[in-house]
Amino acid sequence: MKLLQKISKPSLVLLLVLAVWGCTDKLDEPELNNNFAGGTDFTDASGMLLSTVGAYEAYYSRGWEQPLIISVRGDDVNSGGLGDQPEFTEMDKFNYSKDHWMVNSLWENIYADVISAHTAMEQIARYQEFGTDAEIALGNQYIAEIQVLRGMMLFQISQVYGDIFIPESSDTELLLEVETLPTKAEVMQHVSDQMDLAIPVLPEMRPNERTDLKGGVTKYTALAIKALANQELENYQLVADAAGQIIASGRFSLYPDFYELFKTPGKLSDESILDLQYSDFNQGEGDRFAHLYAPYGPQNWTPAVEGSNSGWGFFEPSFKFIKFMLDRGETVRLETSVLFTERGIAELQTDPSYADLPSFMTNVTRDGDVINDFARGYFSSGKHYLPSNQLIEGRTEYGSNKNNNVIRYAEILLMYAEALTQGASGSVMSADQAVNLVRERAGLPALSGVTLDQVIDEKFAELAMEWGKRYYDMIRLKKFDELTYDGRTFTEAKTFLPYPQPQVDQFPVLGN
Amino acid sequence: MNIDTGSAEFRQRTRVGDPVFSFFGLEVDGVYQNDAQIAADPAAQVEIANGRTIVPGDLKFKDQDGVDGITADDRVMLGNYLPTYSFGFNMGFNYKGWDFSAAALGQGGNKILNRKRGEVIFTNDTNWDRDFALNRWHGEGTSNSYPSSAGIRKGWNQQLSDFFIEKGDFFRIQNITLGYTINKDGAIKGLPRTRIYVTAEKPLSVFNYNGFSPEVSNGVDNDTYPIPAIYTVGVNIKI
Numbered sequence: 184m185k186l187l188q189k190i191s192k193p194s195l196v197l198l199l200v201l202a203v204w205g206c207t208d209k210l211d212e213p214e215l216n217n218n219f220a221g222g223t224d225f226t227d228a229s230g231m232l233l234s235t236v237g238a239y240e241a242y243y244s245r246g247w248e249q250p251l252i253i254s255v256r257g258d259d260v261n262s263g264g265l266g267d268q269p270e271f272t273e274m275d276k277f278n279y280s281k282d283h284w285m286v287n288s289l290w291e292n293i294y295a296d297v298i299s300a301h302t303a304m305e306q307i308a309r310y311q312e313f314g315t316d317a318e319i320a321l322g323n324q325y326i327a328e329i330q331v332l333r334g335m336m337l338f339q340i341s342q343v344y345g346d347i348f349i350p351e352s353s354d355t356e357l358l359l360e361v362e363t364l365p366t367k368a369e370v371m372q373h374v375s376d377q378m379d380l381a382i383p384v385l386p387e388m389r390p391n392e393r394t395d396l397k398g399g400v401t402k403y404t405a406l407a408i409k410a411l412a413n414q415e416l417e418n419y420q421l422v423a424d425a426a427g428q429i430i431a432s433g434r435f436s437l438y439p440d441f442y443e444l445f446k447t448p449g450k451l452s453d454e455s456i457l458d459l460q461y462s463d464f465n466q467g468e469g470d471r472f473a474h475l476y477a478p479y480g481p482q483n484w485t486p487a488v489e490g491s492n493s494g495w496g497f498f499e500p501s502f503k504f505i506k507f508m509l510d511r512g513e514t515v516r517l518e519t520s521v522l523f524t525e526r527g528i529a530e531l532q533t534d535p536s537y538a539d540l541p542s543f544m545t546n547v548t549r550d551g552d553v554i555n556d557f558a559r560g561y562f563s564s565g566k567h568y569l570p571s572n573q574l575i576e577g578r579t580e581y582g583s584n585k586n587n588n589v590i591r592y593a594e595i596l597l598m599y600a601e602a603l604t605q606g607a608s609g610s611v612m613s614a615d616q617a618v619n620l621v622r623e624r625a626g627l628p629a630l631s632g633v634t635l636d637q638v639i640d641e642k643f644a645e646l647a648m649e650w651g652k653r654y655y656d657m658i659r660l661k662k663f664d665e666l667t668y669d670g671r672t673f674t675e676a677k678t679f680l681p682y683p684q685p686q687v688d689q690f691p692v693l694g695n
Numbered sequence: 696m697n698i699d700t701g702s703a704e705f706r707q708r709t710r711v712g713d714p715v716f717s718f719f720g721l722e723v724d725g726v727y728q729n730d731a732q733i734a735a736d737p738a739a740q741v742e743i744a745n746g747r748t749i750v751p752g753d754l755k756f757k758d759q760d761g762v763d764g765i766t767a768d769d770r771v772m773l774g775n776y777l778p779t780y781s782f783g784f785n786m787g788f789n790y791k792g793w794d795f796s797a798a799a800l801g802q803g804g805n806k807i808l809n810r811k812r813g814e815v816i817f818t819n820d821t822n823w824d825r826d827f828a829l830n831r832w833h834g835e836g837t838s839n840s841y842p843s844s845a846g847i848r849k850g851w852n853q854q855l856s857d858f859f860i861e862k863g864d865f866f867r868i869q870n871i872t873l874g875y876t877i878n879k880d881g882a883i884k885g886l887p888r889t890r891i892y893v894t895a896e897k898p899l900s901v902f903n904y905n906g907f908s909p910e911v912s913n914g915v916d917n918d919t920y921p922i923p924a925i926y927t928v929g930v931n932i933k934i
Contacts, residue, residue: 267819270850278746280850281767284816287703684767685703694767 225309228318235325238303241296242332243459247475252289253339257654258668259647263499263560277677287683293340300333301353327381328400334374334408341370342655345679349373361692371412378409389434391451398451398460403429407456407590410598423607426599431611435592437624442519445566447573450586459587467577476582479567481522482557486571494581496559503668504647516625518543520565520647522554527561566648593621597642604635621645704816705808705855717772720855724757728835738764752832752843754852773860776914779804794874801866807904808915809859816853826905865902865909871895890931898924
């Protein structure tokens with residue numbers, strides 16, 4: 184009390200007034216006005232690179248479930264039986280639940296990263312206000328790169344959900360005001376238009392030629408996404424033009440060894456157009472920027488390098504795919520795409536037409552990893568497998584240090600060939616030539632006069648297990664009966680996943 | 696206008712007219728005991744027509760609006776974590792050399808989300824508590840509130856419902872101390888004043904909640920460490 188008595192009464196009143204001021208001041212301030220970049224010096228243009236790297240980081244940091252959700256519904260791959268995630272299996276069988284966490288997780292995480300992309304672009308624009316001409320030009324290139332990543336994300340979730348929001352800035356409140364949801368066609372058109380804006384600003388080189396951001400986006404990434412978006416729109420002439428430009432550049436080539444393409448030797452090869460990049464930084468311990476590949480791996484194996492972890496068995500190449508490959512006389516592509524178990528091989532052989540199997544079909548990989556039988560599935564994905572002897576010594580996580588190919592040159596050739604067989608014209612090469620380049624690497628004889636069906640089969644053989652590309656081809660071509668396989672029944676109504684209930688709660692426009 | 700909080704799978708909703716942060720989900724209306732009950736339930740029939748599989752041992756949810764089976768519109772407020780009452784008391788007495796004190800507290804009317812059970816949504820082979828293991832539905836008439844072991848691993852039963860929301864009422868003795876002081880008044884020269892005492896901290900908690908502790912800070916029990924009881928015996932000598 185003595186202390187209080189010493190403080191004069193006026194000063195006490197002053198203190199209280201100040202306190203009241205201090206409080207209301209903070210309360211009145213809208214959240215929006217907070218500067219999250221607090222203290223960022225926008226006159227130092229080197230910060231633009233940090234914003235750009237942040238957008239790449241957001242795109243690369245895909246949770247394990249997200250590529251699986253995008254991919255699992257195709258006839259190339261299964262959920263791997265009743266595993267740890269029964270609703271994921273239901274999704275594989277085309278029974279969707281709007282309440283399932285995975286359905287929400289894909290939507291929520293992709294949108295969070297699209298918004299991060301906008302934040303990064305807005306930050307770069309602020310640096311540009313103070314920048315020199317050269318810095319402004321560099322900022323424009325970075326913004327174009329981020330637009331490409333954003334475009335790919337919108338492309339992928341529109342494939343999954345159909346009609347979706349197109350955010351135009353980092354202000355998510357604006358989405359609450361959307362009265363009609365952009366249709367899938369509008370989303371694809373938007374993506375294509377954005378690529379048109381980005382293409383002239385982006386560097387003319389392969390991603391692996393970039394020295395500032397190794398493996399980053401280039402003009403050809405944008406052209407590839409433009410081709411993909413127009414393929415969804417069935418604008419085959421634009422597909423042929425965009426893919427043709429990539430081919431005509433002469434910069435890309437197929438990595439000669441299909442098996443190693445998906446492993447360390449093929450990392451960021453001249454075939455790579457867009458990769459999710461991961462790294463152990465060549466160190467056996469410490470920091471690592473990684474994707475959780477365990478869901479793709481076999482649940483039980485005896486790795487050549489002792490102590491390497493096995494996987495979860497959530498991603499199982501289908502019998503339909505394996506039989507399709509055997510019927511075609513495929514070798515390296517089948518060997519690369521599938522990790523076989525003895526149980527899986529025995530099950531295959533119960534069909535008398537597949538009693539005699541080629542010698543590469545064993546449960547021991549080229550690199551000496553032994554795939555043991557496991558309860559959850561018959562097979563595992565070989566394209567998501569990194570041999571244990573390629574793991575950096577000291578690292579034991581399944582597939583650690585492996586990149587994830589999103590778009591590669593082989594797909595560009597096949598998109599081009601398909602567009603031509605769909606009636607588009609292209610002068611850079613014939614459909615036969617494009618398909619035969621892909622077949623040559625696979626060790627298959629050349630075709631002449633390729634038909635649409637042959638190109639689609641080639642895509643199945645070449646791109647299986649990669650990002651549901653097969654599923655979305657079947658949807659686009661309305662080959663719904665292909666998706667009715669191995670006990671599943673597909674109907675057109677099952678094309679898209681439902682909007683996640685938590686999103687419908689937040690954005691009632693999704694419920695209309 | 697709603698304010699949605701909590702995670703997407705375990706939604707808490709704040710809206711005008713209801714307590715804040717209420718758990719928002721389906722109301723359990725029993726467990727389907729046999730095929731006849733499923734056949735007789737119009738909501739179940741709608742779901743089956745939509746491609747759902749519903750078998751005995753699955754939860755039966757209350758179709759609040761009576762249309763279109765069990766939909767998002769059938770979700771209701773399932774209570775919140777703020778207690779409607781809480782109480783506590785301290786008591787003590789001294790008699791000759793004896794001293795005794797006790798403190799207890801409790802609360803009621805609050806709800807806890809048993810997020811540990813909810814973990815099954817993400818991890819199918821998660822551990823289960825004894826109560827669920829013993830009282831799960833495992834044949835006609837065995838339970839009218841818990842689904843079967845297979846059932847709880849199905850999405851249908853994993854929708855947020857009051858299966859995951861439990862009563863948080865509890866009563867706890869925080870502290871009991873009993874002591875006796877020798878030579879309290881100093882009458883015996885040469886003998887120091889010596890107090891011998893026994894203390895029990897949190898020796899007794901009474902609750903029905905199926906977690907380790909009903910004291911969960913915001914009503915979401917992710918992984919609460921069990922609260923230990925501490926017993927202390929002490930001697931206090933004054934020289």
